[in-house]
Amino acid sequence: MIDETLSNYDFDEEDVGFGAPPMLPDAPLSWARRLSAIGIAAGLFLLVLFFFGIDLGGGWSALFSTLGLLSLATALWFYLDFKDTEPGIKHDRTFFRAIQNRSLLGWSLGIAISGFYIVLYFYDELQAKGLPAVLERPIRLLDPLAELTQGGESSRWFLYGVLYTLAIVLFGVRMLMKYRHNRYQRIRTVSVMFFQFGFAWFLPNLLIYFKRPYMEFNGVWPLKHDYLWPGGVDGFLGAGNFGIFLLVWAIGLVVATPILTYFYGKRWYCSWVCGCGGLAETFGDPWRQQSAKSTGAWHIERWLVHGVLIAVLVVTLALWGNHLTDGRVFGSSAYTLKQWYGFYIGAIFSGVVGVGFYPVLGNRIWCRFGCPQAAILGLWQRVFSRFRITTNGGQCISCGNCSTYCEMGIDVRAYAQNGENIVRASCVGCGVCSAVCPRGVLKLENGSFADRFEGADEPLRALRESFEKPEIYGYRAWSERNRQA
Amino acid sequence: MHVAIIGNGVTGVTAAVRIRQRRPDWRITLISGESRYHYSRPALMYVFMGHMRYEDTKPFEDSYWAEQRIDLLRAWVTEIDTEQKRLHLLDRDPLAYDRLLIATGSKPNRFGWPGQDLEGVQGLWGLYDLKRLYDTAARTEQAVIVGGGLIGIELAEMLHSRNIDVTFLVRERSYWDNILPKEESGMINEIIRAAGIGLRLETELKEIVSDDSRRCVAVETGNGERISCQLVGLTAGVSPNIDLLRESSIETKRGVLVDSSLRTSAADVWAAGDCAEILRPEADRNLIQQVWYTGKLQGELVGDVIAGEERAYDPGIWFNSAKFLDLEYQTYGQVNMDVPGEKNLFWRHPDQQLAVRIVYTDDGVVGVNLMGLRWRHEVCERWILDKRPVHWVLEHLAEANFDPEFFRRHEPAIQSALREQIA
Ligand SMILES: Cc1cc2nc3c(=O)[nH]c(=O)nc-3n(C[C@H](O)[C@H](O)[C@H](O)COP(=O)(O)OP(=O)(O)OC[C@H]3O[C@@H](n4cnc5c(N)ncnc54)[C@H](O)[C@@H]3O)c2cc1C
Ligand code: SF4
Ligand code: SF4
Numbered sequence: 079m080i081d082e083t084l085s086n087y088d089f090d091e092e093d094v095g096f097g098a099p100p101m102l103p104d105a106p107l108s109w110a111r112r113l114s115a116i117g118i119a120a121g122l123f124l125l126v127l128f129f130f131g132i133d134l135g136g137g138w139s140a141l142f143s144t145l146g147l148l149s150l151a152t153a154l155w156f157y158l159d160f161k162d163t164e165p166g167i168k169h170d171r172t173f174f175r176a177i178q179n180r181s182l183l184g185w186s187l188g189i190a191i192s193g194f195y196i197v198l199y200f201y202d203e204l205q206a207k208g209l210p211a212v213l214e215r216p217i218r219l220l221d222p223l224a225e226l227t228q229g230g231e232s233s234r235w236f237l238y239g240v241l242y243t244l245a246i247v248l249f250g251v252r253m254l255m256k257y258r259h260n261r262y263q264r265i266r267t268v269s270v271m272f273f274q275f276g277f278a279w280f281l282p283n284l285l286i287y288f289k290r291p292y293m294e295f296n297g298v299w300p301l302k303h304d305y306l307w308p309g310g311v312d313g314f315l316g317a318g319n320f321g322i323f324l325l326v327w328a329i330g331l332v333v334a335t336p337i338l339t340y341f342y343g344k345r346w347y348c349s350w351v352c353g354c355g356g357l358a359e360t361f362g363d364p365w366r367q368q369s370a371k372s373t374g375a376w377h378i379e380r381w382l383v384h385g386v387l388i389a390v391l392v393v394t395l396a397l398w399g400n401h402l403t404d405g406r407v408f409g410s411s412a413y414t415l416k417q418w419y420g421f422y423i424g425a426i427f428s429g430v431v432g433v434g435f436y437p438v439l440g441n442r443i444w445c446r447f448g449c450p451q452a453a454i455l456g457l458w459q460r461v462f463s464r465f466r467i468t469t470n471g472g473q474c475i476s477c478g479n480c481s482t483y484c485e486m487g488i489d490v491r492a493y494a495q496n497g498e499n500i501v502r503a504s505c506v507g508c509g510v511c512s513a514v515c516p517r518g519v520l521k522l523e524n525g526s527f528a529d530r531f532e533g534a535d536e537p538l539r540a541l542r543e544s545f546e547k548p549e550i551y552g553y554r555a556w557s558e559r560n561r562q563a
Numbered sequence: 564m565h566v567a568i569i570g571n572g573v574t575g576v577t578a579a580v581r582i583r584q585r586r587p588d589w590r591i592t593l594i595s596g597e598s599r600y601h602y603s604r605p606a607l608m609y610v611f612m613g614h615m616r617y618e619d620t621k622p623f624e625d626s627y628w629a630e631q632r633i634d635l636l637r638a639w640v641t642e643i644d645t646e647q648k649r650l651h652l653l654d655r656d657p658l659a660y661d662r663l664l665i666a667t668g669s670k671p672n673r674f675g676w677p678g679q680d681l682e683g684v685q686g687l688w689g690l691y692d693l694k695r696l697y698d699t700a701a702r703t704e705q706a707v708i709v710g711g712g713l714i715g716i717e718l719a720e721m722l723h724s725r726n727i728d729v730t731f732l733v734r735e736r737s738y739w740d741n742i743l744p745k746e747e748s749g750m751i752n753e754i755i756r757a758a759g760i761g762l763r764l765e766t767e768l769k770e771i772v773s774d775d776s777r778r779c780v781a782v783e784t785g786n787g788e789r790i791s792c793q794l795v796g797l798t799a800g801v802s803p804n805i806d807l808l809r810e811s812s813i814e815t816k817r818g819v820l821v822d823s824s825l826r827t828s829a830a831d832v833w834a835a836g837d838c839a840e841i842l843r844p845e846a847d848r849n850l851i852q853q854v855w856y857t858g859k860l861q862g863e864l865v866g867d868v869i870a871g872e873e874r875a876y877d878p879g880i881w882f883n884s885a886k887f888l889d890l891e892y893q894t895y896g897q898v899n900m901d902v903p904g905e906k907n908l909f910w911r912h913p914d915q916q917l918a919v920r921i922v923y924t925d926d927g928v929v930g931v932n933l934m935g936l937r938w939r940h941e942v943c944e945r946w947i948l949d950k951r952p953v954h955w956v957l958e959h960l961a962e963a964n965f966d967p968e969f970f971r972r973h974e975p976a977i978q979s980a981l982r983e984q985i986a
Contacts, residue, residue, distance in 0.1 A: 081670070081806055087639075091598050091690045096610050096617050100701040101725035164758070166889030170724045171613040259889075261969040373624060470965055471940025472856040473884050473893070476573070477606040482619045491622060495859075512967050516886040518893060518937035521965050 098174035111158045117151025129215045137222045144219065149244055156252035165259035167514050169483075177437070178364050184437040192434025199425045201234055213237065227283040239279055242357065246274040249360035256363070262509045262522070266349055270356035278353045291317050293324050296351045298331040300390040301451035303419065306332070307394060308401035335451075336458050342524055343465025344455040345507020352451075354444055357433065358485065359508060362441025366485040366510065369440030375487055379447050379504065380548065386423055387453035393419045423448065442485040446504060456503030460544065461537040464524040465507065467500035469493060474519045480511035494519050501530045564589045566869060567650060567658060569640050569807070570666035571595035572604060574836025574858040574865075576623075578664055579633050581866025589870075591632070592658065594650070596639035597689050600625060604668075605855060607693050608717045612724045617690075643811045645829040662831045662869050665808070665819055666862070669801035669837040669853050671714075676797075678771025683779040684795040687718050696721070696794075703727055703793040707782045709768045710799030711738045713885050716751075718796045719760050720888055730761040730790055732768055732782070744899050746909055747934055750916060751887045758888050771795055801853060803838040816840055818851050823875040825865045833869060835861035841876060854883055880944045890916050895943035896930030898922050905929065908953070908981040912973065919977055923953040936973070937965040957981055 107115070124134060125144040134140035160168065176183040197204060201213055217232045220240055224232035250271040257263035277295040285292055291313040299306040305328045314325035338346045348355045393415045399407040408415075432444025445452050459465060467490070474497075480490035486504045490511045493500045500520075512520040528535035533543070566582055568575045571593050579593050593601075606620040628635050636658075642651040643663070650658045671686030673679050683703075685695050706722045708715050711733030719729045735741060737748040738755065755762045767785035774780045781791040803818030814820045814828040818840030821827050825835045836858040841850040852861070857878065867874050884893045904924040911918040912935075920932040927950030931943055942963040946956055960974045 087596065087691050089694055091617060092600075094617075094694065096693065096697065098613065099611055099697045099725055102704060102727060104726060164754075164889045169612075169614040173616050174613040260967060261971070262967045265969055373626075468965075470937070471944070472859075472882065473940060475605040475855045476603040476622045477609060478603060478615055478619050478622065479606075479609065482615050495622065509967060516891070517884040518891050518965065521937075522968060 098171070108158070108162075111155065114151045114154040114158060117147055118155060121145070121148030121151055128219060131215065141219055141222055145240075145244070149248060152248050153251045156248070157255055159252070160255035160258070167516075168256055169479075169514065172367060178367075180368070180438050188435050188437040191436065192430050195425075195430040195434055198234055198238055199429060227280070227287070229287040239283075242353070243274050243279045245361040246353075246356045247271055247360075249363065253360050253363055257513060260509075260513050263513060266509065267360065269350045270352075270359055273351050274353050274356045277351075290320055291324060293328065294353065295327065296353060298335060298347070298451055299328065300387070300394070300454070301352070301354070301449055303390055303394070303424070303450075307397050307416070335455065336462070339455050339458040339465075340463050340527070343463050343507050343522075344452070344459040344503075344505065345465065345509075345522070347455060348445060348452060348506035349508045354428065354432070354449065355506065358436075358441040358445060362436050362485070365436045365441050367440070367482050368436075368438060369442065369446070369485050369487040371481060371487050371489060379487070382447045383449065383453045383456075383504075386427075386448050387450040389419060389423065390450045440485055440487070442506065445506060446486050452504070452506070457541070459505070460501065460503040461534075461541045462527060464527045464530075465501075466523060466525065466530040467493075467505065467512070468521045468523050469497055469499065470517075470519045470521070471497060473517045475517055477516060479514040479516060480520060483510050483514045485510070490520065499530050501534070564661050565592065565659065566590070566662045566664065567592045567594060567660035568664040568666060569594050569650070570664075570668055570836070570838075571598065571601045571635070572666060572668050572836060572858060573601075573855055574668070574862040575664065575666035576601045577859050577862025578666065578835065578866035578869065580631070581863055582870045583631050583633060585867065585870035585872070590634070592634045592636055592660075593628075594636045594638055594640060594652075594658075596637070596653070597691065599635055599637045600628070602690075604689065607687065607689075608721050611693060611696060611721045640807060643807065643813065643832075645812055645832060648831070660831075663833070664865060664869060665813075665827070665832065665834040665838060666836045666858075667804045667807060667838045670804040670806075671797060672710075672800045672802055673797060674799060676709075676768055676771060678773060678779060679797065681771055681773045681779045681795075682777055683793055684771055684797060686797050687714050688801070699794045700725060700727065705730070705790070705792040706794040706796065707732060707768075707790055707792040708796040708798060709782075710797065711735060712798060712800055713739070714801075715796065715798035716755070716887055718798055719755070720758075722794070722796075723758065723760055727794070728761070730763060730792070731755065732763050732766045732784060734765070734767050736765055738762070738764070742899060744907070744909075744920060744932070746911065747892070747918060747920065747932055750911075750918060750934055751890065754888050754890050754916065801837070803840065803851060803853075805838060816849065820849075824868045824873060825861060825876060826868070833865050835865040850878065852878065856882070880947050882940060882944070890935055891933075891937065893933045893936075893938060894931070895938070895940070896922070896928070896947040898930040898932045900930070902929050906953075908984050910977045910980045912976075917973065919981075921953060921956065921981065923956075927951050928953055928956050938963040939965045953985065 121144055125148065128134055128140060128144055134143050172178055177187065178184065197212060205211060213234050217234055217237050220232040220237055223240065224230060224236050228236065250267050253267040254264055273296045282292060282294050293305065294302065297305065304310045311325060314321040349359060396408045396412040396415055400412040427448045428444045432448060435443050474494040476491055476495050478491050480494065484490050485508060486506060488500065488502050488505060490500060507522055509522050512522055533540050566589055568579055575593060579591050582589060582591055600621050601623060602620040603622060606615060609615040610617050610620060638655050639653040640650050641653050644651065648660055650660060652658060671688050678684065683699050685692055705728045707730045708719050709732045711731065715731065719731050722729050737745065738751045740748040752762060768782055769785050770783045771779050772781040772783060779792065779795050781789050782795060783789050805815045805819055808815050808819060812829060813832060818838050819827055819834035821834050821839050821841055823841065825833050825839060827834050837853045839861065843849055861876060864874050864876050880896055882895045886892065898920060902922065902924060905922050908921045909918065916935045918934040919936060921928060922930040928946050930947065931938065957978050960978060964972065964974065
């Protein structure tokens with residue numbers, strides 16, 4: 079005999095797709111928020127006017143009344159959006175908002191961002207094919223800023239740098255407010271804002287100002303592959319003592335990578351320093367829950383990301399082989415490889431797809447599926463690092479918040495429910511799983527590298543085993559170990 | 564050998580996985596009337612609030628079950644025939660079993676309030692309730708929640724997130740004060756009110772009032788107050804779900820009676836999780852545990868026992884955790900349990916929602932409560948097992964800290980305040 083309300087159960091939970099429940103209207107916006115909304119609208123409007131050739135007083139006043147106004151009003155909006163809420167995890171409605179999901183709006187935004195990247199990267203080629211000079215006015219808008227920071231005219235790359243940095247700073251404000259109860263997130267966010275603004279934008283501009291070889295000081299080979307390709311190195315060597323300093327810096331970062339990763343895990347770079355990571359963690363935060371979680375996605379991930387690593391190593395070797403033998407080893411094929419890598423990986427993968435698809439595939443597409451730097455850091459983290467995420471005994475209730483919000487698509491819950499440490503090559507240590515866990519189960523920590531998992535004290539064996547039996551260390555649904563039963 | 568498991572909650576699923584590990588060639592059927600796949604019941608609220616989708620609440624990929632050769636059956640069992648070893652199913656042919664696990668969980672208490680069967684009155688236990696909540700929310704501006712426990716506050720938070728005006732009726736003098744000491748409970752009262760949820764303490768439900776169409780329109784409280792509402796959430800605790808066994812020969816009391824290996828009175832039938840009542844001749848009360856981790860522990864144990872390995876259930880040191888709106892709570896050991904000779908130390912941050920309680924006797928520490936702070940399970944458990952003296956615990960507080968990196972450390976403040984209290 080059972081309760082008849084239950085046996086009258088007349089829907090299929092797999093089909094209903096619960097979706098957004100009905101709701102009553104929100105309280106009307108405060109005056110301050112209306113003001114910031116007006117500011118955003120006005121900034122956008124003036125921006126459009128400017129694009130269509132209206133002179134807004136020229137120079138700085140045009141810049142302030144468009145991008146300046148837009149930025150201030152956006153920062154204010156983000157600030158006010160969270161100011162009146164209690165500090166804590168604010169994920170209500172995340173899966174109900176069209177813009178944060180694979181809706182028409184989400185897809186449109188994704189296509190718009192990808193489109194921007196295509197126009198930006200292939201501007202000259204596209205113009206040769208008849209594209210109007212759509213970037214001309216936006217580039218000119220930034221002339222006064224370029225004059226000030228680079229000592230010259232603005233260019234499309236200057237435009238890109240400004241927009242990129244603005245995105246990190248403005249959405250950084252959003253992150254700072256959203257996670258203001260969590261000091262790890264606050265400090266980390268300030269860090270990515272700092273490195274983007276200072277190391278990736280301000281200092282490189284100074285280099286241009288003083289006509290030195292270009293370099294972003296937080297960029298590491300092989301992510302910034304050309305820094306240590308023959309062309310890049312020649313550029314540094316041809317620039318006197320300062321050039322040598324830059325070269326030493328570039329090599330120094332490559333050397334520092336395994337050391338810092340040993341002490342702090344991959345996160346020191348991916349979630350604290352890197353520009354791509356910085357964009358993902360700030361501008362990309364609204365979409366982290368879109369990362370694919372299936373075993374299939376994990377298989378694609380490990381083949382792709384390590385494939386790109388091999389590709390960049392091959393290209394680097396080929397270029398140096400040619401360079402040192404005057405082209406006798408690989409001939410023109412090395413050049414073709416270089417072009418190929420720059421086009422498919424550098425432009426299409428990391429930009430057009432990597433950022434453009436944020437709204438539909440999550441914010442770490444490039445970092446997870448493509449970045450060779452992440453692959454190297456990941457291998458180190460996996461076998462030779464003190465970093466792990468500790469799970470708090472039996473407190474996990476398998477709710478799934480951690481897995482849902484893990485931007486790398488790691489099934490954190492599977493480990494937590496089993497009371498196992500999470501030691502995964504792909505984990506960028508963003509700390510969001512720990513922040514969203516409603517039961518306080520997860521803690522990112524550095525400890526002894528040998529006690530992280532069974533067999534961790536023999537890193538080489540662990541490495542070999544993870545090649546032979548990737549499923550042991552890789553993706554797992556809860557109790558993956560049983561799959562081998 | 565065919566093992567049938569009724570219930571695909573954490574208990575049934577853990578047992579199924581365990582049996583598969585030990586018995587690769589047995590046939591295993593996992594039956595549930597509620598859902599085809601196992602999902603996390605505590606995550607129901609997040610679906611309604613938009614933190615997750617239903618599919619995100621499933622701990623296993625759908626393909627897992629076929630890989631494990633665990634057959635899933637979405638059906639209601641209506642009767643257990645222990646003589647013939649058969650399960651009768653609603654609208655389906657009966658299913659024969661060799662060994663049976665009953666893991667039917669619990670169900671919301673209903674105390675026979677007038678009007679409890681009206682439209683718009685419901686509990687929060689499963690997907691069916693979630694679905695009903697969606698339907699009722701469409702015509703709800705005000706809701707009343709009855710019963711000040713963990714599920715009540717979750718339901719309040721859910722409805723509040725859709726801007727529904729929520730009134731929370733709590734019979735006790737303070738929220739959940741049968742479990743929480745006065746101070747912790749008081750902190751939660753504060754945050755409930757700060758969130759804009761109407762909290763009525765020491766208020767009982769007298770009657771739910773309906774209109775002509777049998778929809779609820781208001782509740783009347785014991786104080787004679789009438790609060791209009793279109794939705795009433797009844798969340799006054801849960802009891803073992805043993806409806807299924809009412810006419811069977813399997814012995815029940817409040818739950819399905821089982822011995823320490825989780826065997827029922829019928830041959831080849833076991834019960835575990837929320838629905839089980841473990842006989843404890845040595846103690847004055849039988850043991851009913853209705854939380855996630857005990858379901859998991861009992862599921863592991865009963866899986867082993869069904870697969871042929873004799874073991875006895877050891878509940879270990881009690882622990883639990885919850886989140887009240889934005890306030891996290893953890894507990895280890897015995898707090899508010901009237902342990903003979905117990906003394907309490909309590910620290911609260913002067914202006915943040917952070918607190919620590921340490922309960923100890925002359926023999927050593929027996930329990931801790933944490934509000935807004937995270938402590939390490941293993942460390943707290945060891946302290947309690949080893950009966951560490953309270954001074955020793957205060958000395959070693961930092962070892963228990965499980966807050967995320969860079970969080971402000973409060974150990975020095977806690978230590979000095981609590982040492983003063985001891986003196
Ligand atoms: C809203 C909510 C929040 C919770 N939050 C927490 C929390 O934060 N922490 C915590 O520790 N615990 C929490 N719990 C309690 C926890 O979910 C339970 O302790 C746990 O789910 C018990 O697992 P179980 O497998 O024993 O039973 P259940 O999960 O209840 O599963 C019982 C299964 O049996 C099936 N069943 C029952 N009768 C029949 C029948 N006649 N025929 C076929 N199938 C049947 C049902 O379909 C169901 O799938 C919460 C519970 C609820 C309802
Ligand atoms: S496992 Fe946690 S810390 Fe690592 S990437 Fe995922 S969410 Fe970030
Ligand atoms: S670790 Fe935390 S967030 Fe993840 S499933 Fe467990 S309780 Fe939920």
